[in-house]
Amino acid sequence: MDETTVAVVLWGATALFLGWTWVPALISSLGGTRYTNGGTEDPTALPPVSTEPDYAFWHRQIVALGYEPLGTGFMQITFHGPHWRYETRVRTFYSRTRQTYAFVQKQPRPMDVWWLTMFATCWQDGGLLLTSNAVDEPPDGSDYVVQGMESLDLAVVEELHLGQKQRLQSAGKRPDPDGSLETILRATARNSGPAARHLGIRLGQSYLLTHGLVHLFLSAPVAYLTGPGHWGVPMVNLILGGLLGIGDYAAKRRAQRLVRDQLLAAPAHREVES
Numbered sequence: 001m002d003e004t005t006v007a008v009v010l011w012g013a014t015a016l017f018l019g020w021t022w023v024p025a026l027i028s029s030l031g032g033t034r035y036t037n038g039g040t041e042d043p044t045a046l047p048p049v050s051t052e053p054d055y056a057f058w059h060r061q062i063v064a065l066g067y068e069p070l071g072t073g074f075m076q077i078t079f080h081g082p083h084w085r086y087e088t089r090v091r092t093f094y095s096r097t098r099q100t101y102a103f104v105q106k107q108p109r110p111m112d113v114w115w116l117t118m119f120a121t122c123w124q125d126g127g128l129l130l131t132s133n134a135v136d137e138p139p140d141g142s143d144y145v146v147q148g149m150e151s152l153d154l155a156v157v158e159e160l161h162l163g164q165k166q167r168l169q170s171a172g173k174r175p176d177p178d179g180s181l182e183t184i185l186r187a188t189a190r191n192s193g194p195a196a197r198h199l200g201i202r203l204g205q206s207y208l209l210t211h212g213l214v215h216l217f218l219s220a221p222v223a224y225l226t227g228p229g230h231w232g233v234p235m236v237n238l239i240l241g242g243l244l245g246i247g248d249y250a251a252k253r254r255a256q257r258l259v260r261d262q263l264l265a266a267p268a269h270r271e272v273e274s
Contacts, residue, residue, distance in 0.1 A: 003231055010234035018241050021082035025207040028079040033200025035193040039073020039090065041181045046072065046091050055091070055114040057263045058104045061154040067093035067102045071181040075105070075188070077196050081203030092181060098162065099175040101184050110252045113259050117154060119161035122176040122187040129168065131161035144191040152266050215240055
């Protein structure tokens with residue numbers, strides 16, 4: 001093949017390779033992100049197995065706090081930044097005395113770890129209060145209140161949740177007493193859908209900006225020296241795309257190992273093992 005044919009083939013391969021992440025990032029940056037969820041009430045599916053020490057860590061704490069198994073489900077986001085589909089598995093518990101849910105999410109591969117744990121209260125007016133264990137976040141004043149704190153101790157996270165719940169009840173909010181899986185799924189779909197779309201816009205724009213600048217600045221010298229039609233320009237972009245993808249995958253795998261090591265080293269885990 002002559003150089004022109006090689007350049008055309010490489011540009012086509014580059015467009016296909018980069019398009020796998022750039023296309024969903026573009027759609028999400030334009031507000032195309034969509035949120036869906038689903039599940040079934042099957043309490044028998046919630047006990048941990050020997051291959052899930054990460055989930056067992058959270059399960060022990062949730063049960064010790066008095067929450068009962070409710071069911072399993074999923075939360076799916078389409079066009080989530082550079083991802084065509086981002087889906088997390090969910091295991092849900094409920095406390096009738098507190099009228100509060102607790103659920104654990106398993107992050108998708110390559111993370112593939114049970115980490116994010118949340119307490120949730122559904123209000124009769126359709127609002128939702130969420131408190132997570134992963135991010136220090138103060139509550140806002142909307143009907144969809146998201147707050148949290150970084151902690152491996154779910155008793156502390158629940159205390160934060162119940163404190164904010166009490167304040168909202170004092171202001172006139174009333175918890176939905178239904179306590180079914182359908183209620184929490186409906187509330188999260190209603191409230192998390194718009195939030196997922198706003199997050200998708202930020203993720204998509206950030207991904208396109210950072211990756212676009214990397215490709216532009218590192219391929220510009222090659223284009224200047226050889227011309228934009230030379231096969232070396234798409235080759236550089238192919239290599240850059242591969243390196244950025246490998247780096248992202250490796251970072252998530254490192255995060256997975258750090259999370260699991262952190263859980264295994266936590267005092268609550270050592271006390272149970274002993």
